[in-house]
Amino acid sequence: MLSSIKLKHVFVLDDKATTSVVIGKVIIHAKYTDGNDEWGDTVERTRTVQIPENVDAEKIHSFMKSDGTMMLEAPYRLSEETQLQVVPQEGRALVSSDSHSNLMKFNVENYRPEEVKVTCKDGMLTAQGERKRSEDGHEIRESFFRQMTVPRSVDGKNIECFRDDEGNLTIRAPMAGDIEMEQAKK
Structure with missing residues (x-):
């Protein structure tokens, strides 16, 4: 096109x-x-x-x-969908700092890591999960879907996903200005 x-x-x-x-x-x-x-x-x-x-x-x-x-x-450039890996974060929960922005944070403690998928495509960050279980002979299906536009103030190419001990999923990215300053130093 x-x-x-x-x-x-x-x-x-x-x-x-x-x-x-x-x-x-x-x-x-x-x-x-x-x-x-x-x-x-x-x-x-x-x-x-x-x-x-x-x-x-x-x-x-x-x-x-x-x-x-x-x-x-x-x-048009071909859009790339990036699959992000959810990494366990040991110790305390992540908080945003001056150099990083927390884009999403929510609880996924009922989901196994393979049931959670986080992608970024065309500046849209999507976190979704689905799980199935049987209870009293009935199949129960649970799911979640969160989507947001990645702000221009963050570096959308370096998004990280962490899951803490309490089952909270934190999706964060460095601030775009910090990446530019690091590259200028090199």
Whole structure:
């Protein structure tokens, strides 16, 4: 599937038009001369277009349609679903700190670890669980489902899941600014 941006009558383009991609933006630069080299008016324009986060910026291409519309097209990035592992946390329960944000915390003491699934896909964090048991000849099914959007203030690529001794599941992630500062130190 392609993402398209239409730029209607942005420029009168000639062979001196350029399109470049720089840090999440497409920069279009065009130059048009009306008249001849001695007596003419030259118009030069630059336009910057923000590339949406879910678009593959490395595969952007541009072309002009016959009606004067410039088209920028690129495929959407394939979304990745990340399965997160729930790690036992020994000792006391986790609390948020200045460097981490607790995204979700709730009790899952009635569920075995294999009955709990935590995933992150397209900025959506999902925690769900399902268990079945028999009681008095009846099958009983219990489940939970929690979903939230991962805030931009946290690093969604480094989400951690912990289960403490009381059966509380804590899902947390480092603050995005802290990750950037660590990378800058290296």
